[in-house]
Amino acid sequence: MEKLVRKNIESLVAYKVDAPQYDIVVNANESPFDFPMQLKRKFCDDICNTDLNRYPEACFPELLAELTGYTGVPQEGIICGSGSDELIAMINQAFVDPGDVVVSHTPSFAMYDIWATISNAKHIMVDDLPGHIPDVDGLIAAACDTQAKILYICNPNNPTGYIFDQDDIIKMLDAVPSLVVLDEAYIEFFGESNVDLLAKYPRLLILRTLSKAFGLAGIRCGYALGNKDVIDILYKVKGPYNLNVLTQKLAVIALKNRTEILRNLEILKAERLKAIAVLEALPGITVFPSGSNFIYFETTKAEAIFEALLKKNILIKRFAESQSNPGSIRFSMGKPQENQKILEIIKEVVYNEA
């Protein structure tokens, strides 16, 4: 069997996680708020009137209409996938040959690297400058020197929460020869999309999702916004029926009711402000500004904090120490009482161990 397997995928580790059996789960940047019950009931009515024996719409026309209403991008400039994950897969299948270069800032979203490995591409990860400020000039140099196929920009960045200035994004778009994939998975928590740049930049592709601000990680609905030329290329590698009918129906309901659903943003943004203030007051913790629904901080006590929370049945995300990282933690905003509990436990660890 070893003879048959591709050498480049040997290093990949299967993602086999147990179901989270914790009281509080804030490790995966999910929303703490479930989809409203009255909208679930609307979905159930729709499903009772849907022929499940038929293949889903290949080009999701109802969903595209709603996404156009939400983003302002015409339908010919939108393609949907099973989460951003599938869109990143499509981008690689359409643009990245073995040996090609893709560039990203680091730390950032893990799937860019997993897909570079599957594509047998060379992934240049440009380290952030001090303060977790992405190295814009370094990214430009890396992409230009190598004629990179893809430059990934995650904005706001996962896991650091960093928000790029639009001027920096324009600088990169003007300079690099690459397809610039701007991952706006968390953009609603910041509020200012760069979707207006699509009018000027044909090589810009923006990734979005219903997993975060819309609180629908379970249904796997991502979408990409771009110019027709790029979207048409992605359609060539899209599976004919990649988005099942259940997800399509539920996503349409979510988008139609977005005013109601996105009200949660204000709660989560207020929680983020409060939590950052608490953490900034703690000794030995470096908190970074966040435009997202999570907070990222560095501390030599990351392991102790992680373990103390785990003992209370709370799951956060810890990143291992490295040369440039004393240890760090990312946790997304839960419900207000949940955040309060988490912050109290962090405080205890910091002061008990001080």
Next chain:
Amino acid sequence: MEKLVRKNIESLVAYKVDAPQYDIVVNANESPFDFPMQLKRKFCDDICNTDLNRYPEACFPELLAELTGYTGVPQEGIICGSGSDELIAMINQAFVDPGDVVVSHTPSFAMYDIWATISNAKHIMVDDLPGHIPDVDGLIAAACDTQAKILYICNPNNPTGYIFDQDDIIKMLDAVPSLVVLDEAYIEFFGESNVDLLAKYPRLLILRTLSKAFGLAGIRCGYALGNKDVIDILYKVKGPYNLNVLTQKLAVIALKNRTEILRNLEILKAERLKAIAVLEALPGITVFPSGSNFIYFETTKAEAIFEALLKKNILIKRFAESQSNPGSIRFSMGKPQENQKILEIIKEVVYNEA
């Protein structure tokens, strides 16, 4: 933009089909029977009690348990995907490097070739012998001579309905050095799976789906059965959350209630028998034996039949003429009255044009 796109995908044509707006749709091998209403209601109850804001189970434990109950294959030997399409994608990502060879008999399922193109592989398509009997010796020679990574066997075959003898499958497994992908998408309509061969053949991988016999094309749930070694390799390239929670929940309900759902098989198999008898009695039509839910026949009047049905708002699948094909048609079994209507229109065309 052209400079950035991979050369091998330029020839691919985006699958952008309109929603079928026909009275009778029998072109996509779907079941004509919708999922039972009382089971849809059970699904709705489940969804009302499911946190849609959480990522779905990465390894679908409930679904694996049901699939083990249905197939007899242990859970470590099963992986699920968004239809067989995603499983074929994973197989390519895990096993097929650019320049590698994949082999299939032809005509067969179109996705084998689409993925060979995306993988930049060489696809050797071995023509059927007369009577649409796959050329087993030719397949063995092609796979051995080229040290092919994959040999696809579609059983029953789409579109011809051909059923391979188990002896022929064993002959191929014994002879070729390849991963043998046995596509059993339609196996329930024949009844005799080759799943027992997994015990002896570590390089065998079987593809299945809930799209056909289970009548759930809309939810996109496929699964692969194999030995742990092969399945573990596929897990390496599987997206972390590739199967959304809605599909997982509905698939579990379908499998738990399989006795009820699979009762439709008897109706469809009886319809197939009746339809074959009618078609065999018509002049100028060559009907092929079918182990599936569809019938394949060759006739120089394929275009006239297609157009006559379309005029009555009925959609079937027509394959264009070629050197070895005078024109052919595939249509899946609809409900009894639907099949009767289709057969009457075919009869009219055959006799009016005779």
